[in-house]
Amino acid sequence: MTMNNPGAPAPDAPAPIPQLRFTQAFETVRSVAAAIPKDDFILITLDPEAAVTTTIGCIAKIVAQRAQIVEQLPRFDLNHVDRLETYALALGSAESRYKAASKPAEPVQELAEKLIKIRDLLVSDITALANRKLLDGERLKTLNGTHGYRNVGFDVLMLCAMLRENWDSVSGRTGVQTAEINEAEELADRLISAVGRREQGEAAVAEATEMRQRVFTLFMRTYEEVRRAITYLRWHDDDVDRIAPSLYTTGRSARRKSDIEPKPETPPAGGASPASPTGPAAPTAPVATGGSAAPGMPDNEPFGPA
Numbered sequence: 001m002t003m004n005n006p007g008a009p010a011p012d013a014p015a016p017i018p019q020l021r022f023t024q025a026f027e028t029v030r031s032v033a034a035a036i037p038k039d040d041f042i043l044i045t046l047d048p049e050a051a052v053t054t055t056i057g058c059i060a061k062i063v064a065q066r067a068q069i070v071e072q073l074p075r076f077d078l079n080h081v082d083r084l085e086t087y088a089l090a091l092g093s094a095e096s097r098y099k100a101a102s103k104p105a106e107p108v109q110e111l112a113e114k115l116i117k118i119r120d121l122l123v124s125d126i127t128a129l130a131n132r133k134l135l136d137g138e139r140l141k142t143l144n145g146t147h148g149y150r151n152v153g154f155d156v157l158m159l160c161a162m163l164r165e166n167w168d169s170v171s172g173r174t175g176v177q178t179a180e181i182n183e184a185e186e187l188a189d190r191l192i193s194a195v196g197r198r199e200q201g202e203a204a205v206a207e208a209t210e211m212r213q214r215v216f217t218l219f220m221r222t223y224e225e226v227r228r229a230i231t232y233l234r235w236h237d238d239d240v241d242r243i244a245p246s247l248y249t250t251g252r253s254a255r256r257k258s259d260i261e262p263k264p265e266t267p268p269a270g271g272a273s274p275a276s277p278t279g280p281a282a283p284t285a286p287v288a289t290g291g292s293a294a295p296g297m298p299d300n301e302p303f304g305p306a
Helices: 021-034 048-063 066-072 079-102 108-131 137-142 149-165 178-200 202-233
Strands: none
Touching: 021 079, 021 202, 048 079, 048 202, 066 202, 079 202, 108 137, 108 149, 108 178, 137 149, 149 178, 178 202
8 A cells, every 4th residue: 555655745636627718608609699590590601610710810810900990990899809709619619519419429338338347446446545534435325336328427427526526635545547537537428428419319419500500600790790890991901811811711822802702782581691701892881780789799780879
């Protein structure tokens, strides 16, 4: 048995697993996206992942135009600039959720077999730690058992939580390493998610598909408003595509204004409107038209009252 030096400082507890900023952004915009009417959806006619990476790469250059926008376009809704990165990150999360829901189900049986072995090892180690009074083993009595995939997954999550909560006391006195705890939690997450997807089936796919569409619409409206403003401001500099490039040319060299296709004046009637390249044929200042929705929300105009 390995004993720690009583005079040695306690090992640092593992840092909490940070919530990815993509997930945070998705949760932030969930209610806003859910409020978008289906008739206002913009059809997804470009690669969302490419759009996200392009936007994130351009955020600094876009934000650098903020002061000029304030000065020359005082009626422009700055929420479009300020929320663009959040909407891009949210779209990245929505896209990954859509793909996760749409992909073939993971091999549940294989995952369960791996987790049962991990569960047994964790129970053994935690029992030994409890016998040495290094943690409270009473929670072991609440384990669900190995009958049922869901039970296995949640048992492993609870066992990992017991170790994390008592890491100051048990670190160095168990063969379990933090990397193994991380792996066990990841496998448990995958198993529980796979079981859930299998149970929900088409409903989960439909929900992920609709939310992806909603967040895409929110993102595209915001990006196009920002690009429209920058196009007006930078028209004579001929560098709009180096600041806020068209998302329809991602992967190709940026076009100059002479190559920009004019935006169709009238969208197709009924249903979702297809996303289309934007760019004015001449530098026309954006004008507010008195939308009723709150700034930054779907269906609003980009500017407040004069």
